[in-house]
Amino acid sequence: MTTPSLTTTRLLRAPRLFCADDSAPTTHVEHLRRHGPLPAVVGEHGRAAMLTTIEHSGLVGRGGAGFPLARKMRAVAAGASTGSPVVVANGCEGEPASRKDVWLLTRTPHLVLDGVELAARVVGAREAHLCVHRGSAGAGTVRRALVERGKTEGFSITVHELPPRYVASEETALVHWLNGAEAKPTFTPPRPFERGVGRRATLVNNVETLAQLALVARRGAEWFRSVGDPTEPGTLLLSVSGPPQVSQVVEVPTGTTVGAALAQVGVDLEASTGVLVGGYFGTWLRPDVAASAPLTHRGMHAAGAALGAGVVAALPATVCGVVETARVATYLAAQSAGQCGPCVNGLPAIADALRLLARGPWDESLAPALDRWLSIVPGRGACRLPDGAARFVVSGLTTFAADVADHRADRPCASSRAGAWLPLPPVQSRSAGWR
Amino acid sequence: MATTASRPVPLGRLAVSIMRLQVNPIACAAHGLCAELLPEWIELDEWGYPLVDSQPMPQQLISHARRAAAACPVRAIVIERSGQ
Numbered sequence: 001m002t003t004p005s006l007t008t009t010r011l012l013r014a015p016r017l018f019c020a021d022d023s024a025p026t027t028h029v030e031h032l033r034r035h036g037p038l039p040a041v042v043g044e045h046g047r048a049a050m051l052t053t054i055e056h057s058g059l060v061g062r063g064g065a066g067f068p069l070a071r072k073m074r075a076v077a078a079g080a081s082t083g084s085p086v087v088v089a090n091g092c093e094g095e096p097a098s099r100k101d102v103w104l105l106t107r108t109p110h111l112v113l114d115g116v117e118l119a120a121r122v123v124g125a126r127e128a129h130l131c132v133h134r135g136s137a138g139a140g141t142v143r144r145a146l147v148e149r150g151k152t153e154g155f156s157i158t159v160h161e162l163p164p165r166y167v168a169s170e171e172t173a174l175v176h177w178l179n180g181a182e183a184k185p186t187f188t189p190p191r192p193f194e195r196g197v198g199r200r201a202t203l204v205n206n207v208e209t210l211a212q213l214a215l216v217a218r219r220g221a222e223w224f225r226s227v228g229d230p231t232e233p234g235t236l237l238l239s240v241s242g243p244p245q246v247s248q249v250v251e252v253p254t255g256t257t258v259g260a261a262l263a264q265v266g267v268d269l270e271a272s273t274g275v276l277v278g279g280y281f282g283t284w285l286r287p288d289v290a291a292s293a294p295l296t297h298r299g300m301h302a303a304g305a306a307l308g309a310g311v312v313a314a315l316p317a318t319v320c321g322v323v324e325t326a327r328v329a330t331y332l333a334a335q336s337a338g339q340c341g342p343c344v345n346g347l348p349a350i351a352d353a354l355r356l357l358a359r360g361p362w363d364e365s366l367a368p369a370l371d372r373w374l375s376i377v378p379g380r381g382a383c384r385l386p387d388g389a390a391r392f393v394v395s396g397l398t399t400f401a402a403d404v405a406d407h408r409a410d411r412p413c414a415s416s417r418a419g420a421w422l423p424l425p426p427v428q429s430r431s432a433g434w435r
Numbered sequence: 436m437a438t439t440a441s442r443p444v445p446l447g448r449l450a451v452s453i454m455r456l457q458v459n460p461i462a463c464a465a466h467g468l469c470a471e472l473l474p475e476w477i478e479l480d481e482w483g484y485p486l487v488d489s490q491p492m493p494q495q496l497i498s499h500a501r502r503a504a505a506a507c508p509v510r511a512i513v514i515e516r517s518g519q
């Protein structure tokens with residue numbers, strides 16, 4: 001057995017995605033020594049058997065939606081009448097607070113590529129695309145890994161670097177871009193699994209899902225289900241940060257509570273005023289609520305949040321939650337693809353109001369307007385940016401309610417003068433860089 | 436499939452197919468004509484974009500809705516039929 005990395009010893013006896021040396025990419029030789037060869041999927045029978053294994057494993061997508069992988073694959077395979085299907089691996093990591101996809105691609109690229117290859121064999125694809133954000137460290141490691149692996153007869157994987165925008169990592173935006181258009185979401189239907197790249201049925205999956213798939217294929221459904229929550233089994237990568245000064249990627253069994261995951265990496269929840277779960281598309285939770293909430297889609301839903309792409313950020317008490325919520329709202333407003341009126345107008349209106357709340361001068365007449373905008377914006381865009389942004393802001397106003405009251409009364413606390421905490425990429429102009 | 440073909444569909448069922456209104460938010464350019472033609476079901480927000488009721492539409496409004504959809508210069512109003 002490999003030596004478990006320090007970060008995964010306590011909750012997981014043996015890490016699955018983590019590798020012994022987690023600083024350099026695993027070479028193909030090391031990868032094969034650790035995991036063994038990728039099993040062959042031969043003929044109709046082999047494909048059906050592999051689909052059954054995937055179904056029994058209970059693997060659900062790790063990109064945010066949590067959709068059962070086997071169901072998605074069946075839908076794509078059924079759409080093969082429109083020409084041979086296409087596989088797209090999504091490593092774009094639109095969430096600024098998420099680092100797990102880059103982490104995977106730069107440590108264990110072969111596991112991801114195995115997953116791509118296997119998914120392609122199961123749905124009958126001969127062409128696959130791996131998408132990362134432009135400038136991502138993952139692009140280089142994956143290209144080198146592809147060279148190491150050499151050519152596979154009748155199958156190709158192409159690496160693409162997309163404009164680093166929030167909504168560009170949305171499924172329909174990826175497909176749009178691969179079809180030669182701008183990386184902007186489209187007003188669905190058809191969904192990519194019906195008609196996607198080159199108008200063919202397209203399987204879009206997050207890179208972590210594909211890495212997990214590569215393990216399921218080798219070790220089977222029972223092995224996969226042997227850790228984690230019985231209804232959403234396996235392990236999960238989290239991008240964790242919090243006080244005192246923690247910031248790292250960690251692999252935990254699904255169903256681990258937020259409290260346990262944070263404690264494992266040394267985050268002090270007592271020194272936090274709110275925990276952001278799921279990223280900027282996510283939800284602020286009160287620390288006491290977060291502590292006991294299990295990290296599954298169901299568990300997060302019950303706590304009023306969503307697991308999203310696995311971001312767990314505990315805000316230090318020295319930082320102002322109102323200011324942080326305003327900063328992210330401003331960032332999200334700038335991410336609008338500029339296509340839908342309610343998003344283009346509503347998100348900046350919300351962000352402006354929050355900036356006044358955070359930094360003053362606040363005007364009480366803004367309160368009902370802000371409430372109204374937060375209620376009319378969701379559900380009125382082609383993608384879910386408006387919904388996510390509104391949910392994020394509402395959760396911040398609720399979680400930091402005491403601070404909000406102080407800001408409204410024009411006596412913000414000392415922490416609102418503290419420096420920025422949540423990582424935000426520089427804001428780009430709306431018109432530039434969608435190709 | 437064969438069984439459904441052999442069983443006659445009660446005519447009453449056909450008449451009550453549920454219609455809902457949707458706006459294609461990418462196409463919509465805030466012309467506002469729709470709200471003028473169908474004020475019972477569409478109002479405009481502060482930026483001039485339609486806020487539509489997502490409930491099933493009452494039967495008597497459907498012909499008005501069709502007219503509003505046809506009047507939209509960018510054909511952004513979608514009338515969706517969702518079975519039964």
Ligand code: SF4
Pocket residue numbers: 167184185186335336337338339340341343344380381382383384385386460
């Ligand atoms: S909702 Fe906003 S981000 Fe999404 S497609 Fe429309 S304008 Fe773009």
Ligand code: SF4
Pocket residue numbers: 458462463464465466467468469470483484485506507508509510511512
């Ligand atoms: S008429 Fe068409 S473009 Fe004008 S507001 Fe209505 S839906 Fe939008």
